[in-house]
Amino acid sequence: MASFKWQRIENPTFGTIFLPVAHVQIVSPTRVSRQLLLAVDTGAVVSLLARSAAELLKLDWESGREVSLTSVGRAKTKARVFELEVRFPARDAWAVVLRAPFAIAAREDVPNFLGRLGVLDTCQLLADATMAETTFLPRWLDDPAEVAIWRRFTHMSEDIVERWKSRQRPSHVKEAVGSLLNRAGQLMAGIVGAVQLHRQPAVNPLLRSLFELSLQFEYLMRDSDARATRFLQFRKVTRYRWMQKWKQHPESPISARLVRAGNERDHARVEQEFRQVESMFTSGRKSRMHDNWYGKKIRDLATELGRQAEYDLWYAVWSAWAHGDPFVVTVHDARHILRISYHWYGRMLSALGGDMVLTNEQHEWLKLLDGEFA
Amino acid sequence: MTTMNEADFNWLVEHADENRKRYLGKWIAVYRGEVIAVGDTAPEADRKAMEKAPEGQYVLQVVTEPVDIMNGELQMAAD
Numbered sequence A: 001m002a003s004f005k006w007q008r009i010e011n012p013t014f015g016t017i018f019l020p021v022a023h024v025q026i027v028s029p030t031r032v033s034r035q036l037l038l039a040v041d042t043g044a045v046v047s048l049l050a051r052s053a054a055e056l057l058k059l060d061w062e063s064g065r066e067v068s069l070t071s072v073g074r075a076k077t078k079a080r081v082f083e084l085e086v087r088f089p090a091r092d093a094w095a096v097v098l099r100a101p102f103a104i105a106a107r108e109d110v111p112n113f114l115g116r117l118g119v120l121d122t123c124q125l126l127a128d129a130t131m132a133e134t135t136f137l138p139r140w141l142d143d144p145a146e147v148a149i150w151r152r153f154t155h156m157s158e159d160i161v162e163r164w165k166s167r168q169r170p171s172h173v174k175e176a177v178g179s180l181l182n183r184a185g186q187l188m189a190g191i192v193g194a195v196q197l198h199r200q201p202a203v204n205p206l207l208r209s210l211f212e213l214s215l216q217f218e219y220l221m222r223d224s225d226a227r228a229t230r231f232l233q234f235r236k237v238t239r240y241r242w243m244q245k246w247k248q249h250p251e252s253p254i255s256a257r258l259v260r261a262g263n264e265r266d267h268a269r270v271e272q273e274f275r276q277v278e279s280m281f282t283s284g285r286k287s288r289m290h291d292n293w294y295g296k297k298i299r300d301l302a303t304e305l306g307r308q309a310e311y312d313l314w315y316a317v318w319s320a321w322a323h324g325d326p327f328v329v330t331v332h333d334a335r336h337i338l339r340i341s342y343h344w345y346g347r348m349l350s351a352l353g354g355d356m357v358l359t360n361e362q363h364e365w366l367k368l369l370d371g372e373f374a
Numbered sequence B: 001m002t003t004m005n006e007a008d009f010n011w012l013v014e015h016a017d018e019n020r021k022r023y024l025g026k027w028i029a030v031y032r033g034e035v036i037a038v039g040d041t042a043p044e045a046d047r048k049a050m051e052k053a054p055e056g057q058y059v060l061q062v063v064t065e066p067v068d069i070m071n072g073e074l075q076m077a078a079d
Helices: A052-056 A116-120 A144-165 A171-196 A200-221 A224-248 A253-261 A264-281 A298-304 A308-322 A334-353 A360-370 B006-014 B016-023 B042-050
Strands: A002-005 A007-011 A015-019 A021-027 A033-040 A047-049 A065-070 A076-088 A096-105 A124-128 A133-137 B027-030 B035-039 B059-062
Touching: A002 A021, A002 B006, A007 B006, A007 B016, A021 A133, A021 B006, A047 A116, A052 B042, A065 A096, A096 A116, A144 A171, A144 A334, A144 A360, A171 A200, A171 A224, A171 A334, A200 A224, A200 A298, A200 A308, A200 A334, A224 A253, A224 A264, A298 A308, A334 A360, B006 B016, B006 B027, B006 B059, B016 B035, B027 B042, B035 B042, B042 B059
Parallel strands: A033 B059, A047 A096
Antiparallel strands: A002 A133, A007 A015, A021 A033, A021 A076, A065 A076, A076 A096, A124 A133, B027 B035, B027 B059
8 A cells, every 4th residue: 555654844823744655657658657745635626736747747738628727715726637647655665656637837836736536536445543544445345336336335234234223122132133143343444444444354354254143143043042141151150261361370460360350259249240141151061151142152053053165164264264274365355345245234234124124125135145145 | 779877767756855945946857876967957958967977867856845745736636
């Protein structure tokens, strides 16, 4: 990605101000190129260069389309418009290369800047006040059809989830379902956030979690009353096990901090709550404690739900990635990543749909997510 | 092939105030952390820069006040 530090300027009126600038290579139609430092002006309709830039880039002044530019103060400036190539340098693979109209003013005393047309409206602009820099990134979705699918997906998902939440259901079911849906929403946000920043490999563990969550959700919804209880009660098991680990590692500064944070009465309460639910999650002759609330291996859960192929082809390989396996499978295509996510989140929505009346459009949409997007 | 000169861009960013005081209204060319050419126009600065550095390897900038302080140059709109 192409990132540029802001210029810090001391101004008598406003004190310290920061000016976003970019270092670009401008290439003329005759392939004359020069490196320029230009201001970044999100308020400007079109990029602007001073008159002498035409000569610098060996542009035929008369061939430019004649326009009159109007500034905020309504002052007019005559200019000629030329189509130029703009290249943003980057250390990684995400250099942005654009073709954009540039107005070249008939005067020399104008600021030189990048404006919206063909530049700021064509790529993503991240104004990072923390790092005091501006980053230019390519669009995260190029195809308008994919943008439409994303919009439809978010709209449809919100509608189904909100409608389900407004239904009368036992409170423990609502709590368990809400908890899993919230987590899936956070994972979706993480996946899309990584895709927006073109950080495709970062989505591997998120996709893996989304798949696992969708399996659990589907399983829970098949017998929501009993399984929601198990899901919620299992918190007590994990919390107790975690607390036991503090005691197993008293020498660790982390344990010491955690022990200090809670008093002995809390510990006693956590253990008491665990003992109350312990038998729910114990099975076999040796009374072995389950590792999760659904009491089986994730692969067996996938098999039970008819999703073993997805487990073997995606989940297993991304688990290997998460555990540092040298073999790596990364989906680099944003469209493909999103479609995998739609499919798995869609399975959750379908499971919700089994518990409510959906519109025909929503039925068709979920069928599409389940089939074509798989 | 042109090499994008990140160090010279950063030098321009860090010396914005200093350059504004010395070169306001001028085009400057920066190469290896040094202003190697100054001109009233881009071609003039470019011609001078080419005498001291390979063509196109330096960064050119016209030194102006920030656009919002120029009172009215902020939003340029094509009629």
